[in-house]
Amino acid sequence: MYQLRKLIKNLENEIQELVGPESISLRISNNPNFDFQINNLVKFQNHKKIKNIVNSFYKIIDKESSIKKFEITDNYFINLEINIETFTHNFDKVRNNIKVENPQTVLLDYGGPNIGKPLHVGHLRSLNIGRSLYRIYKLAGHNVLSDIHMGDWGMPIAQIISYIDQNKIDIDNINIDSLEKIYPKASNLYFEDNEFKELAQANNKMLNENNSKIIKKWHKLREISIESIKNTLQVLNQQFDLWMGESNVNHLIPGMIKKLKDDGKISHDDGAYVSNFISEPKILITKSDGSYLYLTTDLATVLNRTKQNKVDKTLYIVDKRQKLHFEQLFKSIKYFEFSDKDYQHIAFGTVNDSNGNPYKTREGDAKKLIDLFKETSLRIKQINKDLDDDTNKLLANTVLTFSDLKTNRMTDYKFDLDKFTNISGKTGIYVQYALVRAKKLLNNASINTNTLNLNIPDFDESDLNLTRELIKFEYFFNLALENNEPHHLADYLYELSNLFNSMYQNESILENKNEIVKFNKLKITEYFIAYSSLLMECLGLEPVEEM
RNA sequence: GCGCCUGUAGCUCAAUUGGAUAGAGCAUCUGACUUCGGAUCAGAGGGUUGGGGGUUCGAAUCCCUCCAGGCGUGCCA
Numbered sequence A: 001m002y003q004l005r006k007l008i009k010n011l012e013n014e015i016q017e018l019v020g021p022e023s024i025s026l027r028i029s030n031n032p033n034f035d036f037q038i039n040n041l042v043k044f045q046n047h048k049k050i051k052n053i054v055n056s057f058y059k060i061i062d063k064e065s066s067i068k069k070f071e072i073t074d075n076y077f078i079n080l081e082i083n084i085e086t087f088t089h090n091f092d093k094v095r096n097n098i099k100v101e102n103p104q105t106v107l108l109d110y111g112g113p114n115i116g117k118p119l120h121v122g123h124l125r126s127l128n129i130g131r132s133l134y135r136i137y138k139l140a141g142h143n144v145l146s147d148i149h150m151g152d153w154g155m156p157i158a159q160i161i162s163y164i165d166q167n168k169i170d171i172d173n174i175n176i177d178s179l180e181k182i183y184p185k186a187s188n189l190y191f192e193d194n195e196f197k198e199l200a201q202a203n204n205k206m207l208n209e210n211n212s213k214i215i216k217k218w219h220k221l222r223e224i225s226i227e228s229i230k231n232t233l234q235v236l237n238q239q240f241d242l243w244m245g246e247s248n249v250n251h252l253i254p255g256m257i258k259k260l261k262d263d264g265k266i267s268h269d270d271g272a273y274v275s276n277f278i279s280e281p282k283i284l285i286t287k288s289d290g291s292y293l294y295l296t297t298d299l300a301t302v303l304n305r306t307k308q309n310k311v312d313k314t315l316y317i318v319d320k321r322q323k324l325h326f327e328q329l330f331k332s333i334k335y336f337e338f339s340d341k342d343y344q345h346i347a348f349g350t351v352n353d354s355n356g357n358p359y360k361t362r363e364g365d366a367k368k369l370i371d372l373f374k375e376t377s378l379r380i381k382q383i384n385k386d387l388d389d390d391t392n393k394l395l396a397n398t399v400l401t402f403s404d405l406k407t408n409r410m411t412d413y414k415f416d417l418d419k420f421t422n423i424s425g426k427t428g429i430y431v432q433y434a435l436v437r438a439k440k441l442l443n444n445a446s447i448n449t450n451t452l453n454l455n456i457p458d459f460d461e462s463d464l465n466l467t468r469e470l471i472k473f474e475y476f477f478n479l480a481l482e483n484n485e486p487h488h489l490a491d492y493l494y495e496l497s498n499l500f501n502s503m504y505q506n507e508s509i510l511e512n513k514n515e516i517v518k519f520n521k522l523k524i525t526e527y528f529i530a531y532s533s534l535l536m537e538c539l540g541l542e543p544v545e546e547m
Numbered sequence B: 001g002c003g004c005c006u007g008u009a010g011c012u013c014a015a016u017u018g019g020a021u022a023g024a025g026c027a028u029c030u031g032a033c034u035u036c037g038g039a040u041c042a043g044a045g046g047g048u049u050g051g052g053g054g055u056u057c058g059a060a061u062c063c064c065u066c067c068a069g070g071c072g073u074g075c076c077a
Helices: A002-019 A050-063 A084-088 A091-097 A121-139 A155-166 A176-192 A194-208 A212-235 A250-262 A294-308 A320-335 A369-383 A389-405 A428-445 A461-470 A473-483 A487-506 A515-539
Strands: A026-028 A036-038 A067-072 A078-082 A105-109 A143-147 A266-269 A272-275 A284-286 A313-319 A342-348
Touching: A002 A050, A050 A067, A050 A078, A078 A084, A084 A461, A091 A473, A091 A515, A105 A121, A121 A143, A121 A313, A121 A342, A121 A369, A121 A389, A121 A473, A121 A515, A155 A176, A155 A194, A155 A212, A176 A194, A176 A212, A194 A212, A212 A369, A250 A266, A250 A272, A250 A284, A250 A294, A272 A320, A284 A294, A294 A320, A313 A320, A320 A342, A369 A389, A389 A428, A389 A487, A389 A515, A428 A487, A428 A515, A461 A487, A461 A515, A473 A487, A473 A515, A487 A515
Parallel strands: A105 A143, A105 A313, A313 A342
Antiparallel strands: A026 A036, A036 A078, A067 A078, A266 A272, A272 A284
């Protein structure tokens, strides 16, 4: 697609000369007879110079060798059919063509597990979207860092420690299962039992003051929790560059508050500190007892990160209910002059059960990710019991990832295991199957496809359809990159797989006596394999060899 | 109360971020085939985009209003 950049530039210069500032954008055509369309002329249909514009556009496009055929319709839509040859030459260079001109350092903050709590369904989308964006940014040539940003400090920790103390539980022999049971009990007690609440508040204060006895317990709990989190992440094929958390910045907070106070950026209000930035609701910086909030820690994290890494852009991949929090955070970063870099909340909707309620276990807890994985794995075993464990694991992860990423991230969606493991349909299983089939085909052909060239005049309809779809890769990649929306790529991967299956099913390729036709199809298959693999990389999927 | 979001085919979701005739999958129905891996392919039916008004050459998308749901809202994270 970048072959058309010069054309767009020329058209842009021309229209700017005639009517002033205006940009030209290329879109995928929704007319099956064409590849791309330009819609920027439509709004000038009543412009006095419209005839001049059309005339000069005709001349410019007519000269462009990568355009085979074009039309400018009565209502001034421009339709372009490309010369496939000029694009297929670039199929081998796609990894270079998607590189951005100005690479940046991008930090992705996602995952966000809490100490004492297992990874559960609520973490699924953050992990999937985060991993996908990580790979997309990386493929675009950016320098990318992921930070799991653990909830490893503050009141929840104080609650757990208080419960352990109160019930005289031996912390040295505690394991992850018992720890996970303590968390909800402690949390409930906090709201029901005033005495317990006071104890927890006292412990929280001591934690913030780095009391050595409390810190020792905190260390132990953190260690157990992280081990369990790492185990789950390994099963889900997730990695992180940084394992920072709230505890890493706690020591920065007193200084931060003091400076804000001295600079007159915050003031006392009912004992708490609020930002002097005028907004509704007011932005609360600390609690009235002097202890810290979510926002306090996040602000300190921003300070810490600006010190440690030169980050141009920070993406917080956190569910959309926290919108207000991030609005307040971003306003505060600017108002407090902590940073003038780019900060964005990459919000997403909730995962619901088939009735549209948040996905829970029978007991009413959020479903553990490890259990969800096991159920998915079991379901795949029911479909094909002969798969080895590695393949089963890859397919289970494919299901959990693809079904999540094919939906627009802002939409709440219903998690339906039956549907997502369905043998037919727009599923992760389907795209894996198409790739396995394609690889097997090349294997059976025993021909070195590297040496083959496409002979486009001999293409049949199914060859053309798949090839023309491959050309759109850069378009969808950029769409996903610019909007932080992986679902465009999931949808595109399905589309490609479908077109490959269609070509495959159309006739028996290997038995074709016409070598030109046969070699064409094998070469296209080779490209399909490369593109499908690349898309899987973008989505965080790993191809299986057999299924 | 205030603020934000959602409402698209029977179901689950898209819609190039304001573009042409709103598209997919599932389900339903029809067809291909003793298969280079059928976990497949080809086709059909299915819509007043919650209702009404407005802006625009053009609206599922923007504005107003009503209806129905969800979420967030100064001491959880």
